[in-house]
Amino acid sequence: xTPAISCAGLTRRYRxxxxxxxxxxxxxxxxxxxxxxxxxxxxxxxxxIMAGQEFPTAGxxxxxxxxxxxxxxxxxxxxxxxxxxxxxxxKVGQALRAASWFYPNxxxxxxxxxxxxxxxxxxKAVKKLSRGQRSALGITIGLAARAEVTLFDEPYAGLDAVAxxxxxxxxxxxxxxxxxxxxxxxxxxxxAAAMFEGxxxxxxxxxxxxxxxxxxxxxxxxxxxPCLAVEALAAGRPVWERRRxxxxxxxxxxxxxxxxxREQARSSGLDLxxxxxxxxVVQASTGVLAPADEASSETERTSA
Amino acid sequence: MPELAGLDEGTPLFVQVADRLAREIAxxxxxxxxxxxxxxxxxxxxxxxxxxxxxxVNVLADDGLLEKRRGIGMxxxxxxRQRLLARRRAExxxxxxxxxxxxxxxxxxxxxxxxxxxxxxxxEREGASL
Numbered sequence: 001x002t003p004a005i006s007c008a009g010l011t012r013r014y015r016x017x018x019x020x021x022x023x024x025x026x027x028x029x030x031x032x033x034x035x036x037x038x039x040x041x042x043x044x045x046x047x048x049i050m051a052g053q054e055f056p057t058a059g060x061x062x063x064x065x066x067x068x069x070x071x072x073x074x075x076x077x078x079x080x081x082x083x084x085x086x087x088x089x090x091k092v093g094q095a096l097r098a099a100s101w102f103y104p105n106x107x108x109x110x111x112x113x114x115x116x117x118x119x120x121x122x123x124k125a126v127k128k129l130s131r132g133q134r135s136a137l138g139i140t141i142g143l144a145a146r147a148e149v150t151l152f153d154e155p156y157a158g159l160d161a162v163a164x165x166x167x168x169x170x171x172x173x174x175x176x177x178x179x180x181x182x183x184x185x186x187x188x189x190x191x192a193a194a195m196f197e198g199x200x201x202x203x204x205x206x207x208x209x210x211x212x213x214x215x216x217x218x219x220x221x222x223x224x225x226p227c228l229a230v231e232a233l234a235a236g237r238p239v240w241e242r243r244r245x246x247x248x249x250x251x252x253x254x255x256x257x258x259x260x261x262r263e264q265a266r267s268s269g270l271d272l273x274x275x276x277x278x279x280x281v282v283q284a285s286t287g288v289l290a291p292a293d294e295a296s297s298e299t300e301r302t303s304a
Numbered sequence: 305m306p307e308l309a310g311l312d313e314g315t316p317l318f319v320q321v322a323d324r325l326a327r328e329i330a331x332x333x334x335x336x337x338x339x340x341x342x343x344x345x346x347x348x349x350x351x352x353x354x355x356x357x358x359x360x361v362n363v364l365a366d367d368g369l370l371e372k373r374r375g376i377g378m379x380x381x382x383x384x385r386q387r388l389l390a391r392r393r394a395e396x397x398x399x400x401x402x403x404x405x406x407x408x409x410x411x412x413x414x415x416x417x418x419x420x421x422x423x424x425x426x427x428e429r430e431g432a433s434l
Contacts, residue, residue: 032353168351176344176354194317194352214316214356266406274314 002065004029004149004181005050008141009059012045012205019045021205022059027181029148032171034213035185036281037202043081043185046202047153051080063149076104081142083154085134092129092137093122096144103145110174111144117166131158152184157258164188168195172293189278199274199277201284209284218274220283221257224250229268233261240283252283317352321360329369329380330388340370340378 003026010023020042021175027033035043048054052068052075061067068074072083086302087095092115100106115122118136129137135156142152156164172195175182186192193213201209209216220240222231227249240252252275257265275283312318328334341349346357361378364370369384408418 031355128370169348172347172351172354174346176347193313194311194350194356197353197355213353214318214359217316218314263402266403269410276313278313 002029003027005061005063005183007046007050007059007061010046010047010049010056010062011058012042012054013057018205020049020056021206023207025200025207025210027183027198027200029118029181030179032182032184033176033198033200034189034192034196035183035200035202036189037208037285040204041202041285043202044153047080047082047151047183047185050149051075051078051151053080076102076153077147078149079103079142079145079147080151081138081153081155083135083157084131085138087134087137088128090126091122092120092124092126093136095126096122097140099141099145103147103148105178107144107146110146111140112142114143114170117170118163127237132156132160132163133158135159136163143170146174146178146180146289148180150180150182152182152186154185154187156188164191168192171195189281190276193277196277199281201281203285205274209281213277216277217282219256220252220254220275220280222250222252222273222275223265223270224248225265225268225270229270231267233264233270309343311350311352317350317356318359318363321346321350321352321357322363325360325364326388329384330392332385334380336380336382336384338380339376340380342377 005025005027007023007025010020012020023042023046035047037043045054048061048185049056050068052063052071055069063074063075066074068078087139090098096111096115100108100111114120114136118133118140120133120136120140126134126137135158139155142150142155156167161169168191171182184192184195196213198212199209199213199216201205223233225248227244227247230249230251234251235254238254240254241250243250257272262272264270311317313427324335325340329336334340340361343354343358343361346352346361347354350357361370362371365372365378369381369387372378404418408414413421
């Protein structure tokens with residue numbers, strides 16, 4: 001299947017730094033993908049290029065089979081909701097009406113249901129909205145557009161936990177009914193993780209992880225207990241992190257555990273805790289994520 | 305992960321969805337011949353990606369524990385409960401007896417003492433339920 005979004009050798013340089021460095025990703029249609037990484041990792045630049053709002057310095061991006069920039073046929077099938085989106089001097093209802101003219105799949109009923117959910121009033125001026133209400137308006141447009149490609153860049157500045165849950169629930173429900181390609185950048189990994197089928201992690205402009213979310217859960221395990229037993233179990237395997245306190249050690253071991261491993265852990269009194277997706281992403285974006293065959297260098301980072 | 309309706313973040317979510325359904329079938333909460341929740345219902349309940357929910361359901365379907373009726377949905381297959389209970393029985397030693405023995409060994413509790421402890425705990429339970 002042709003991916004809904006693909007980037008090949010995508011690079012974006014500014015005068016004094018490289019925001020994106022040789023990005024190669026392919027996002028399948030009909031999936032929700034999390035775009036994760038620290039501030040300044042390049043998430044917004046990548047989304048802006050995918051949305052046709054910025055040009056790459058080198059390489060290419062294709063959305064729904066074509067370059068998005070200045071391509072109305074693609075842009076009408078794509079919605080991009082930015083953090084702190086600016087709006088012209090309009091009322092909420094007018095902003096929604098303008099969006100409804102642009103997006104062919106616009107769903108009015110969904111838009112008004114979302115306004116109710118978020119407590120937004122149609123006659124209110126957009127510039128009088130609070131930051132959270134402006135985010136709610138962006139989310140409303142992003143979901144009601146039902147665009148084949150839906151890009152959310154940290155869409156919930158100023159939204160409280162309840163409103164964010166409304167967003168997640170509405171997104172999942174509408175996605176289930178009208179599948180589309182969703183790319184969501186977020187810092188709130190724990191909250192959003194369960195929605196993702198795939199995750200892409202950027203760090204300093206490069207892709208450091210591109211995987212199915214469920215393949216990552218349990219892909220690394222924290223092993224803690226008596227030092228000798230910990231080292232015996234970890235012998236010959238990639239390790240991300242080593243910590244020691246007296247005779248106790250705690251390490252993060254990469255790779256699936258066999259039944260024998262578990263038995264060995266149990267009989268030597270070791271605790272096994274699988275790493276969550278969030279913890280794995282943190283490892284990935286602090287640069288510790290190494291392919292299995294480079295794991296031997298890990299010992300150098302060991303802190304006693 | 306407080307919003308996950310009880311799923312944890314360290315195990316693939318589709319595995320957990322499959323486990324939950326299997327447990328419900330084994331415990332009789334989902335009877336044989338009954339329709340299991342749809343992928344979208346599961347996704348909304350657990351607040352997970354519908355594709356993940358579908359993958360969980362398919363684990364049980366591939367195992368023959370669920371059967372698809374075209375256009376209606378997935379149903380608990382005949383004999384599913386017995387099969388799941390037999391499997392749980394087979395896993396009982398590994399999941400409960402082995403760890404019990406390991407911990408007992410660490411504490412220096414020998415087999416006789418262990419028998420006594422189990423019997424006493426059993427009596428207390430029976431007494432409590434009377």
